[in-house]
Amino acid sequence: MAGIQDAQQAEVPAICNSCEARRAGLCGAFNNRQLADLAKASSRHEILAGTDLPDDGTYSNLLSGVVKLTRNLSDGRQQIVGFHFAPDFLGRPFEAKRPIKAEALTNMALCSFPRAIVDQMTNEVPELGRLLLRRALNELDDARDWMAALGRKTASEKVASFLLMFAGHIGPSRHPADSISFDLPLTRGEIADFLGLTIETVSREFSRLRVDGAIRIVNKRHISLASIAQLEERCGD
């Protein structure tokens, strides 16, 4: 009884107080006591855009920024196989069968924990395990969505789908039918590597969407979705 009260009454660590990760990230699984224990072992980092994230065995909450995950064929061909947006968490339990490289696309803020502490907590906090599983399954759904796009959509549909997906994660959540405007932290080449296309094809499809009034290209990197309805029509599913 006293233990339970301790857990409830322990104060939320100051650093966690307004942290998005408590609402939608890893830390939603913990009570105040556990959060306090974890906060003692945690550390915040800033990462610059373009930095490779080493697989050094830590878990991190991604507080802000975007990460790309890439897989390479032996001759240099490259495929982006996923993205992480805040407040995802980064770091992989167990070892992967294949090497996947993670790189910061924007400047990022991380809150990191030693792996051992989190792994141990999965024994004590079933909710944590469920959360990790739910995340993994969501990533699996996303990967399979993009399998369908890579295998069966046209270049035009791929680009439209990509813009809508990215806007959903990056853009400020406007009224659904309204226009959304956001910075694309990807080069045309990276978009091509995600969609299984070439730079030139991506560029041509952007131009076509601009001419047709579906998007405005404010800047090479800044896109405004002028007609979301039109994009949804073109996205093939």
Next chain:
Amino acid sequence: MAGIQDAQQAEVPAICNSCEARRAGLCGAFNNRQLADLAKASSRHEILAGTDLPDDGTYSNLLSGVVKLTRNLSDGRQQIVGFHFAPDFLGRPFEAKRPIKAEALTNMALCSFPRAIVDQMTNEVPELGRLLLRRALNELDDARDWMAALGRKTASEKVASFLLMFAGHIGPSRHPADSISFDLPLTRGEIADFLGLTIETVSREFSRLRVDGAIRIVNKRHISLASIAQLEERCGD
């Protein structure tokens, strides 16, 4: 102490005695007592090839057979996004964002449990949660591998990769360099739906591999991998 002895001394249910799922499937997480409890609620089924697997909220160990997972675009275009081979388990915790259809490609044997029992056991058996997570992450690795194939490999490389992947799951584990022979439980159309190609292209690539001596097409459905080294060379990674 008595409780622990109970758990150790409880007998393995007869039906589980030689079950592959205990070694490599879901049931490796349980001790004898837990296995006995679970066995009471389990039921075995036989499923015929071609049957759709309803998402009825049960978990199952796939004891034998192959399952395909498909995702459809609105206009009928189809993409196979994954397979299940014995001794995988079937059934998904939490709900999926997108509908994915599961269909038996061969006759199958299942050992099924009510979802509630397994979900409850995840609270008591941390190893079960770890196992579910490990499985999900392996499926994620596979999906990302195929994203790279769909986006960046040529038709020829896709077919070679597919044959090697399938042989690894289906074929009797021969000496690595030896020839492997197995039944392909897929039509050319299904292979095409997995590789993002057309039936005709898949057929042409099979013919080319046969002419080049990499495979022998014993029967439309029965393939013999004559030169695994040659297939690996053609597989692009």
Next chain:
DNA sequence: CGTTTTCTTGAAGGCCCTCAAGAGAGGTGG
């Protein structure tokens, strides 16, 4: 302001798709 990188646009080519016809395998009933 010059250099470098990224992006855009055009022209031509190739890989895979579409369309088409025939071959092969399996099943059924006579």
Next chain:
DNA sequence: CCACCTCTCTTGAGGGCCTTCAAGAAAACG
């Protein structure tokens, strides 16, 4: 057992979508 049907697979010819190759424009950077 064979005729007949159906379904799948194979193979060829032609076309289209995307790529490749190329050159110039627009940013980004020092």
